Amino acid sequence: MSDFEVFELGDVTLLSGVALPAARLVYKTYGALNAAGNNVVVLPTFYTGTHERNEGFFGPGRAIDPDRHFIVSINLFGNGLSSSPSNTPAPADGPRFPDVTLWDNVACQHRLLTAHLGVERIALVAGWSMAGCQAYQWAAQYPDMVKAILPFCASAKTSPHNHVFLEGVKAALLADPAWNGGDYDSPPVRGLDAFGRVYAGWAFSQTFYRDGLYRKLGYDSPDDLLDDWGRDHAENWDANNLLAKLKTWQLGDISAGPLYGGDFPKALAAIKARAILMPCSDDLYFPPADNAIEAKHMPNAELRVFNSPWGHCVANPGNSPEFEATLDACIGELLSSA
Numbered sequence: 001m002s003d004f005e006v007f008e009l010g011d012v013t014l015l016s017g018v019a020l021p022a023a024r025l026v027y028k029t030y031g032a033l034n035a036a037g038n039n040v041v042v043l044p045t046f047y048t049g050t051h052e053r054n055e056g057f058f059g060p061g062r063a064i065d066p067d068r069h070f071i072v073s074i075n076l077f078g079n080g081l082s083s084s085p086s087n088t089p090a091p092a093d094g095p096r097f098p099d100v101t102l103w104d105n106v107a108c109q110h111r112l113l114t115a116h117l118g119v120e121r122i123a124l125v126a127g128w129s130m131a132g133c134q135a136y137q138w139a140a141q142y143p144d145m146v147k148a149i150l151p152f153c154a155s156a157k158t159s160p161h162n163h164v165f166l167e168g169v170k171a172a173l174l175a176d177p178a179w180n181g182g183d184y185d186s187p188p189v190r191g192l193d194a195f196g197r198v199y200a201g202w203a204f205s206q207t208f209y210r211d212g213l214y215r216k217l218g219y220d221s222p223d224d225l226l227d228d229w230g231r232d233h234a235e236n237w238d239a240n241n242l243l244a245k246l247k248t249w250q251l252g253d254i255s256a257g258p259l260y261g262g263d264f265p266k267a268l269a270a271i272k273a274r275a276i277l278m279p280c281s282d283d284l285y286f287p288p289a290d291n292a293i294e295a296k297h298m299p300n301a302e303l304r305v306f307n308s309p310w311g312h313c314v315a316n317p318g319n320s321p322e323f324e325a326t327l328d329a330c331i332g333e334l335l336s337s338a
Contacts (some may be wrong), residue, residue: 003028003052003102004028005026006026006255007021007025007027007111007116008022009024009025012104012108014101014104015101015103015300016101018098020077020088020100023077023090023108024083025082025083026051026075027072027075028072028080029067029073029117030058030069030071030073031065031066031070031071032070033070033118037118037120037121039069039070039123039333040070040113040121040123041069041070041072041123041124041126042070042122042125042138043064044074046130046131046132047246048128048132050075050079050080050081051073051075054127054308056316056318057126058071058097060326062328063327063328063332063335064124064335074112075307076101076131077104077105077244078241078244078245079241080241083311084097084238085097085182085238085244094240095181095240097240097244099247100244101256101257102251102254103141103203103256106134106138108281120145122138124148124331125146125148125149125153126150126151126331128154128156129286129315130245132152132153132155133252134153135150137252139272139273140267140268140270140271143270143271143272147148148207148337149274149275150278150327150331151272151333152280152306152315153280153285153286153289155286155294156252156254156264156268156294157252157290158249158252163333165202166246166249166250168198170243170246172191173192173194173195173242175194178190183289188200188239191239192234192242193230193234194230195230195233196230196234197230200225202284202312203284203311203312205311207283207309208310208311213310228293254267254268255267266296268298269299271301272299274334275300275301276302276304277303277304278305278310278327278330279305279306280305280308280312280314281308281316282308282309282310282311283314285312288305290292291303291305304326306323306326310323
């Protein structure tokens, strides 16, 4: 993968006060900034996503269209492209990579957009899962810059139950002796396989498995799906990278930082952007009840629950044409009023 650009940030002081040395953001743009500067769409990446996987959320003739919009797709710290445990030199390499928050990610993304790309206004920040969490973060951290957000299958603050789920997949990985505290000589393959298998039990709903919807993904049985998810994590992901992003996810909270001092309702109330919150009815990570609480405190938010047994992975491009159509309709609505 080399079709991207790199924004060198230099040494970045994180929200924790710890420095991330020689930080970098990897990103890709599509389309062009118009004369009015009002056609910018920001798409952060999700947990196992990259800018390439974000390409499933836009295209010619869709609600987000590179012929009409300036799309900036930005890779999350820890995903192996932007600064990550796997590509950061000592003393911040591997398990010594510092804890990075969504505040830190969005502060650096803001530098990219304003100082490097000349962006002053954002028409929309949208995204799935951790990318949607970043959409909330953008709207709270820079409320005067963001006109609209559409987080789908996401939340503004990681719930205690979500935190516990993440501790479970983490424990499966750390149980591999090859993990060696993160200073492994070769990948902890068994731990990565276990990580993927545990993850698969949460990514889809109980009904998805009960009704055999896994067959629509090409699997003959739940065991086939588990084998594939385990193999994918073992072959394609660095363990320290997975855990760095997992920590960022667990720390998710738009009220963390100097603006709101941990006052979550205050942070939600400060969001000026028009927002459509789009959870999936059967999402086991980000249930609609969390978004319903958020919407009560956000002055311009509307909750639109998408009913589907596909759970969190309803949003994965290609899984549900019905979800994609609904998502595009909501995005089009927001962009037409931005």
